[in-house]
Amino acid sequence: MHELAIMQSVISIVEREAARCGAARVESIRLRVGELSGIVPRCLEEFFPVAAAGTRSEGARLEIAPLPARIRCPDCGYEGAPKGHSCPQCGGSAFRLTAGREFYVESMEVE
Numbered sequence: 001m002h003e004l005a006i007m008q009s010v011i012s013i014v015e016r017e018a019a020r021c022g023a024a025r026v027e028s029i030r031l032r033v034g035e036l037s038g039i040v041p042r043c044l045e046e047f048f049p050v051a052a053a054g055t056r057s058e059g060a061r062l063e064i065a066p067l068p069a070r071i072r073c074p075d076c077g078y079e080g081a082p083k084g085h086s087c088p089q090c091g092g093s094a095f096r097l098t099a100g101r102e103f104y105v106e107s108m109e110v111e
Contacts, residue, residue, distance in 0.1 A: 003043035006103075007051040010044075014108055018056050023110030028061040030107045036069050036100040056110075069100030 010031065018026050033039050041064045052058045071082045074096070078089035087095050 003040060004047045004051065006039060007044055007047040010105060011051045011055055011057050013105055014057055015055050017108065018110050021110060023056065025111040026055075026057040026060045027109040027111055028063060029057065029105065030063040030065065032065050032067050032102060032104055032106045034067040034069070034100040034102040036097070037067075037103045039103055041066070065106065067099060067102050070098045071095040072098050 010029070014026055014029055031044065033041050033044070044064060045062060048062045049058075052060065069082055070080060071087065072079045072095060073087040073090060073092055074094055075092040076087060076090040078087050078095075079098070080088070082088070082095065082097075086093050
């Protein structure tokens with residue numbers, strides 16, 4: 001249920017930027033959601049109309065693009081997708097997560 005609060009924060013960010021640009025209406029909002037962020041895109045979509053009601057974002061198109069998890073292994077230098085809890089190249093577990101926890105507004109279109 002924290003996705004409602006998250007979506008309200010997104011709308012707040014978008015509304016503030018739309019006002020700064022002098023936009024009358026937000027046409028679309030594009031979000032990036034890391035696969036390990038703990039955020040459920042389907043829930044964001046469900047709460048979007050509620051959060052956007054009565055704002056410039058009401059009726060806007062919401063696009064959610066996933067960001068896959070990526071790691072870097074200090075043992076073998078592998079960079080790429082993880083496999084479970086170990087490096088898929090050497091089996092090491094000392095890897096560092098380099099992508100997949102992000103969540104941000106990538107872009108928006110206004111009128």
